[in-house]
Amino acid sequence: MSTNSEQSRPKKVTLVVFSADMDRAIAAFNIAVGAASMGMEAMMFFTFWGLNILKRRGAPSTSRGFIRRMLSAMSPKGPHNLPLSKLNMLGMGPMMMKKLMKKHSVPGVEEMLVLAKETGVKLVACTVTMELMGISKEALIDDVDSYAGVAAYLGEASQSDVTLFV
């Protein structure tokens, strides 16, 4: 690649979304959607607990094996059902936070997923942790752009101007 075309390529942001905490997810989506709105390319790589953010609402769990079924039962059921990283208080915290956010017109994770799609943020799901945690493609929303592993992430991240682990 010539120096010229490197200078003219759009700036890129990649985020590893490891956590399924609502507050962390909102921060990650804010950055990704903000970047896309600034003409940057944005990619979010969802792994481990972060996969729960991409779960389809009401998708039946098809996890096989006792441990996976327990894991599935004890994990957030989707973007509408995420805990807070602090002051979760058995679900009271997220309820109060959602109320506050609504009052101040701050988009929640579900709205952020829509905005991410609209602004062209790429959503990538980690296949290793999907397998490990027994999360099938059918259990995830259709908006997932691709299913990939660490090489795909590193390929993108090494070309990125900003990369963050949330």
Added chain:
Amino acid sequence: MESDFTLDTYGLLCPMPIIKTAAKMKELQPGQVLEVISTDEGIKEDMPAWCKATKNEFLGIEEDGELYKVYVRKK
């Protein structure tokens, strides 16, 4: 300041004013000016940064009570 379009983001917090500005700017022709009305103080730093990243021209901010009126010219 004169403007061709106005975008009202009253009551919206970061990053919504920027996201809505980016969407609205697609409707403008080069040279046209967009006025963005915001109540988020962050807009004072965010809009110049957005303009720099997207190569649009930041024309200035007028403060009117709780309102920030930001002017951007499409390149």
